[in-house]
Every structure is written in C-alpha cells, then in structure tokens.
Amino acid sequence: MSDLANTPVPALLKLAARQLEVAAHTTDAQVETLASSIAALVLLGTELQEAKGAGMAPETLARKIVEQAQCALVAMQFHDQIVQRVFHVRDALTELDQALNGAPAAEVDWSTVLAGIRVRYSMEDERMLFDRIIGAPGSADPNGHDAVLDSLRGSVQLF
Numbered sequence: 001m002s003d004l005a006n007t008p009v010p011a012l013l014k015l016a017a018r019q020l021e022v023a024a025h026t027t028d029a030q031v032e033t034l035a036s037s038i039a040a041l042v043l044l045g046t047e048l049q050e051a052k053g054a055g056m057a058p059e060t061l062a063r064k065i066v067e068q069a070q071c072a073l074v075a076m077q078f079h080d081q082i083v084q085r086v087f088h089v090r091d092a093l094t095e096l097d098q099a100l101n102g103a104p105a106a107e108v109d110w111s112t113v114l115a116g117i118r119v120r121y122s123m124e125d126e127r128m129l130f131d132r133i134i135g136a137p138g139s140a141d142p143n144g145h146d147a148v149l150d151s152l153r154g155s156v157q158l159f
Contacts, residue, residue, distance in 0.1 A: 015133045023085040030078030037072035
C-alpha cells in the first residue's frame with residue numbers, strides 16, 4: 001500500500017484542479033461580458049457623435065455609456081480574482097510539497113497542513129469548494145450537482 005493512501009493528497013490535487021477549472025470558467029464569462037460592453041461603448045460613442053452633430057440632447061446616450069462602462073469595469077475585475085485563485089493553487093501545492101518533503105506522509109500533521117491552506121483563501125467560494133472536496137460535513141449534493149461550481153461560473157465577487 002502506498003504511503004499516500006491514507007492522506008488527503010488526492011483530495012488536495014482534486015481541489016487544485018477544480019480551482020483552476022472555476023478560474024477558467026470565470027475568465028470565459030467575464031471576457032465575453034467585457035468584449036460586448038466595449039462593443040456597446042463604441043456604438044454608443046458613434047451615436048453620441050451623431051446626436052451632437054444633429055443638435056439632439058445626448059443625456060440618454062450619456063447614461064447608456066456610463067452603464068456600459070460600469071459593466072465593463074466589473075467584468076475586468078475577473079483578472080484580480082483569477083490571479084488570486086492561481087496563487088492559492090500554487091500556495092497549496094507548495095505547502096503540500098513541503099509537508100511531504102519533511103516526513104513520511106503517514107507522519108504528517110494533515111490537519112495543520114489543511115488549516116494552513118484554507119486560511120489563505122480570500123474568497124468565500126474557495127472556502128466552500130475546499131470544504132466540499134476535503135470533506136466538510138453536509139456539503140455534498142444528493143443529486144450529484146456541483147452547486148458550488150455552478151454558482152461560480154461567470155460570477156464576480158467584490159472584495
């Protein structure tokens with residue numbers, strides 16, 4: 001039997017893979033939102049120029065431009081979120097490597113290692129995913145759906 005058989009290593013590797021999957025889905029959705037917001041801003045800018053040239057009141061167009069700019073700004077925040085997720089995956093893998101280099105896996109204090117990984121998370125959805133994969137009680141969906149991952153796709157958490 002492998003020295004790693006009774007450790008949380010497989011769960012930690014699954015957690016790292018899922019964090020990267022969430023980051024990829026978040027990126028796709030936010031880049032799409034950002035691209036459509038920028039396209040809308042270009043069109044609204046053209047309309048504003050035409051309205052100004054025709055002597056029309058541009059207030060409505062100005063409000064639409066502000067709305068699209070705000071939407072684009074929120075979409076750009078995905079970058080900070082994805083960088084944090086990737087750094088957290090890196091940190092968890094580094095901590096796992098350090099734990100396994102110091103002693104045989106059977107002698108590692110896994111509760112301390114896991115607590116050290118979880119405490120670094122800055123986003124609630126990361127903690128929820130950690131708890132679900134590592135084994136927090138009551139986190140599994142009886143229907144087999146991954147509600148945590150489903151709820152994270154395309155979401156932006158302001159922090």
